[in-house]
Amino acid sequence: MSDLTVTQSLVEQVVDLAHRAGRAILEVYESPDLGVEYKADESPLTRADLASNRVITAGLAQLTPPVPILSEEAKQLPYEKRRSWNQFWLVDPLDGTKEFIKRNGEFTVNIALVEAGEPVAGVVHSPVLGTTYWAARGIGAFKIKADGEEVPIRAGTANANTFKAVASRSHAGPETEGFLERLGQIKPVETTSSGSSLKLCLVAEGSADLYPRYGPTMEWDTGAAHAVVTQAGGSVTDLKGVPLQYNKENLLNPYFVVLGDFAPELRSQVLQIL
Ligand SMILES: Nc1ncnc2c1ncn2[C@@H]1O[C@H](COP(=O)(O)O)[C@@H](OP(=O)(O)O)[C@H]1O
Numbered sequence: 001m002s003d004l005t006v007t008q009s010l011v012e013q014v015v016d017l018a019h020r021a022g023r024a025i026l027e028v029y030e031s032p033d034l035g036v037e038y039k040a041d042e043s044p045l046t047r048a049d050l051a052s053n054r055v056i057t058a059g060l061a062q063l064t065p066p067v068p069i070l071s072e073e074a075k076q077l078p079y080e081k082r083r084s085w086n087q088f089w090l091v092d093p094l095d096g097t098k099e100f101i102k103r104n105g106e107f108t109v110n111i112a113l114v115e116a117g118e119p120v121a122g123v124v125h126s127p128v129l130g131t132t133y134w135a136a137r138g139i140g141a142f143k144i145k146a147d148g149e150e151v152p153i154r155a156g157t158a159n160a161n162t163f164k165a166v167a168s169r170s171h172a173g174p175e176t177e178g179f180l181e182r183l184g185q186i187k188p189v190e191t192t193s194s195g196s197s198l199k200l201c202l203v204a205e206g207s208a209d210l211y212p213r214y215g216p217t218m219e220w221d222t223g224a225a226h227a228v229v230t231q232a233g234g235s236v237t238d239l240k241g242v243p244l245q246y247n248k249e250n251l252l253n254p255y256f257v258v259l260g261d262f263a264p265e266l267r268s269q270v271l272q273i274l
């Protein structure tokens, strides 16, 4: 099968799909019963994750029938079946389920197109904020603001007097604290917390300089926002500086760090203290 070419029109259709999924999520979010259940690994699942998943998987299957889909909430094929995929859609229909249940708005819809282990396009939509980040290789990285205006985005250089760091609201711990302390020896650090893949998007748009993640995440938590960060000039790498890879036998990501568009010296200085 020959690969699909990523065009602006394809990405626009995926943005529409993310918006439709967002509306399905909000219907549940605004209802009294979120339908919370717990999966075998004790992570939460709601009616909204499933509703969003249905919208996205049906939409992608219609849009690009030959391209396989790997979704957090769909049955996952064994590695022997998916290892030959060169291109596939990687979907997290609702990232930040814990934040959804807390009703703090910090959750996203995530759709990435992966090619040869690398996310080449991505759409991240926040139904509550009404914002969408999207990017595609060869096209660029953009934010659609709540008022509908679309603007190009660029990761920051971290050249100001302080570092702006962002960390997980529900999954940060002592290793993150230790790193932020070491970072503070380079220059002062201001830290904010947020749920879901929004953290990577904050780095992509230059609102934050970096996001350290000492904790487990899955490929679908990062794929779409990884594409946005990369196209905006930043990086998403393991703690040694190697870009995260996708469609691995084990879909768990290593601990990682998201950096803005840092000069090489600053980049290696930060990688050394991770
Ligand atoms: N023990 C664990 N194993 C795998 N992934 C985990 C995990 N604990 C948290 N995560 C991932 O972290 C994501 C939330 O990230 P954050 O803390 O930055 O908001 C979750 O996304 P979901 O909400 O889609 O399940 C989940 O995939």
Ligand SMILES: [Mg+2]
Binding pocket: 092, 094, 095, 096, 220, 221
């Ligand atoms: Mg997730």
